[in-house]
Amino acid sequence: MKSITSSANPMYKELKLLATSSQARRKAGRTLLDGVHLAQSYLQHVGLPALCVVSETALLNAEVASLLAQCEAGAVKCVVLPDPHYHVLSQVEHGVGLLFVIDTPKSVVPSALTQSAVLLDNLQDPGNLGSILRSAAAAGIKQVYCSGGTAFAWSPKVLRAGMGAHFLLEIFEGVDLAAVVAHARIPVLATSSYATQSVFQADLTGPVAWLFGHEGQGLAEDLLQLASQHVVIPHLGPMESLNVAAAAAICFFEQVRQTQK
Template sequence: LSRAPAQFCSGAGAAAMKAVRSPALRLWGRLAESAHLRRRERQTVLEGVHLLQGYQAKGGIPLHWFIRASVVADPEVSALRRHSLWPEAAVLADDLFDEYSSLQSPGGVAALVSWPAAPAFLPTEESCLVLDGLQDPGNVGTLLRSAAAAGMPTVVCASGTVQVWSPKVLRAGMGAHFQLTLHEGADLRDWFPCYAGTILGAEREASRAYDDFDLTGTVALVIGNEGAGLTPDARKLLHDRIHIPMAAGVESLNAGVAGSILLFERQRQIRAGNRERQERQG
């Protein structure tokens, strides 16, 4: 692989450096733009120090990675470079890095990585969060962050949900991807009948509030599309519907917020149960 030279240029030197287009750099541009290519190659783009730190902490090794010349001496960037198993980074002139970066304020580092293969089988006896046709990358990233924080380690994305390994979802997830087991493209019609737990779908028209349910057992919490809600396939296979009471005149909650409330209600119930058991034993 030919790399952009590790040099720090200005003036005419920077213009010459901008002309360098290594295969890895071209791949960065293609992966950032094409969901089809990402899915076919099972590769994606990470941008920003925080994401790369999370990836490195979980033992990830990038295929290629890039550093913006002006941040090469940054302590956090230097720490990333010290990893003995990581390949040498390509240091790019600032204008060249910015040309490929999808961030309005480039974070200074980017990596091309392979995403992990999901387990061969969907969960049948463990709790999970189910995303049913969500399309907003910010909502999906928020829900992944909340799932990781609330101790829900498995997330199932039904067919029609935005690509969970897209750069936008990765940025919104802020490293949560590396703490979760993620399934994509699930067919709910095939999977839900095999699920041993309770399947609860969030719907504003439901008659029972979220805190009326026992969420401490094996449960699948299903969050529907931002506008259309749950798909007909999911709705037909629910065991019950659950809603979040809101003040009069408020139509609905953001999908990311609604799902997060349910996830942390489950965590609250589990913690309350643990306290009760400890008090009985004490």
């Protein structure tokens, strides 16, 4: 295990860029997993990381020591940092002191949409995106298509909110959603407060694609018009609408309910 004590160390500078710059993460094709849960999920569902980083204090943690041993057994480069240097990299307050550096997957968009999926148009909030990914994975959905204006799915904030869902999904970024919808071989459903059909009345027993938009502005009008069906989530209170992540979860699990009848 290599110890890095200087903030001028080239590897530490690279780590700092990955931790603080979305542009650097995209350019390098790498990102950071922060914490034991994400590290365990990655090892279980994907494999070994490109690099393992621990704080000096974390070396005393039994869970960290076990994960570190797995990495070392797989010939993964491991580095230890003084606690102050490590805390610069981590966005988790009172975290355990473990980071994985991983390569972000590069997935090729399928020629046609044939299985249940989620299509996200200009979704901005990392917490909402991560929550939607987590709900989609829990509902058995495998594919997520993100427009160019949607938050970077592999940012540390989205990864933390996703709680390991990323490793169970195919995530396509920078996608022309209009083209995906146009080539869909399954129904594409969009939620709309103006729809007359409830999501609970829609036939969700087969594969469907769910289309969700920007937190404040909603779906772009051209995408809304391309959808096969518009559905509404009925609610009793005077609130105008639901949070997009909450709306998505309701839709996904209504689909689960119908398919398990």
